[in-house]
Amino acid sequence: MNLRQIEVFRAVVTNGTTARAAEVLRISQPAVSKMIQELERAIGFPVFDRIKGRLRPTAEGQLFFREIEQAFTGLTELRSAAARIRDFGSGKLRIACLSALSTNLAPRALHGFTKHHPNIAITLQTRTSSVARDLVASGQFDLGIVADEIDTTGIDVRPFASFRVAVAMPEDHELTGCDIVRPADLAGRRFIALSPEDTTRQEAEAAFERANVTPHIILETPFSTTICAMVAEGLGVGLVNPLTAEPYLGHGLVLRPFEPELHFRTLLILPPHRPPSRILTDFIAELKKVLG
Incomplete structure (x- = not known):
């Protein structure tokens, strides 16, 4: 039994006669009859009764036809899947994002992206940069938006964005009178610090050391959003990404520039040896568009 024999059988049942099936398939009527005979020999039972020169499906032939229709439905779905892959590369997009950009930049980019790709299934998970790196390196996620402290071996790394560090402080803090905050200030x-492995914290510590300053660290966290929440509650001050602080401005928190000028540097990371799909390329374009 082969696929061509099944196609001929299906065409005869669907069109009612071997003549019409031959016309649809663009082969001769004797070729259709021969294919049916070969199919019957291959499967071991007749699929048609020959009554007065006409073919009528046997009971077994009708059961076999139903099975074939289910298989052809599956083939139709495969063709649709192939079309989606051809046009978009994949019907899914899996993104792992560091916390600092998961509540601002990523949602804004996704808003624009879904206008053009409304049927794409999207997974967005907020992860530490090191975990996001492992998810992308293993191929479980298509894209990581991470800080630059990660191990970059075994992944496709692309520089993304840099954000100048700001000092977050409660609205009633005495440093709000400063136009610029320096290490001596x-x-x-009381200082809420990023995790020791964060490259921005390491650069800040170097600046504090040069100024012979030791802030009073009361809490450490890997997340700028947590620093903003703690500052808004009056627990202390901290160095944050200004983009992360946006929801807190006017709600218990203010920002001041920090000098010397430091930056949060971010990367886009992709699985190794895998060209980005069209939908991934489109999403990366939306990320850059949101950055302006």
């Missing part, structure tokens, strides 16, 4: 103050 933070000496002895």
Whole structure:
């Protein structure tokens, strides 16, 4: 039994006669009859009764036809899937994003992206940069938006964005009178710090050391959003990504520039040895568009 024999059988049942099936398939009527005979020999039972020169499906032939129709439905779905892959590369998009950009930049990019790709299934998970790196390196996720402290071996790495560090402080803090906050201004103050592995924290510590300053660290966290929440509650001050602080401005928190100028640097990471699909390329374009 082969696929061509099944196609001929289906065409005869669907069109009612071997003549019409031959016309649809663009083969001769004797070729159709021969294919049916070969199919019957291959499967071991007759699929048609020959009554007065006409073919009528046997009971077994009708059961076989139903099975074939289910298989052809599956083939139709495969053709649709192939079309989606051809046009978009995949019907899914899996993104792992560091916390600092998961509540601002990523949603804005997804808003624009879904206008053009409304049927794409999207997974967005907020993860630490190191976990996002592992998810992308293993091929479980299509894209990571991460800080630059990660191990970049075994992944496709692309520079993304840089954000100048700001000092977040409660609205009633005495440093709100400063146009610029310097390390000396933070000496002895209650300070909410990023995790030690964060490259921005390491650069800040170097600046504090040069100024012979030691902030009073009361809490460490890997997330700028957590620092903003703590600052808004009056627990202390901290260095944050200004983009992360946007929802808190006017709600218990203010920002001031920090000098020396430091930056949060972010990367886009992709699985190794896998060209990005069209939908992934489109989403990356939306991310860059949101950045302006």
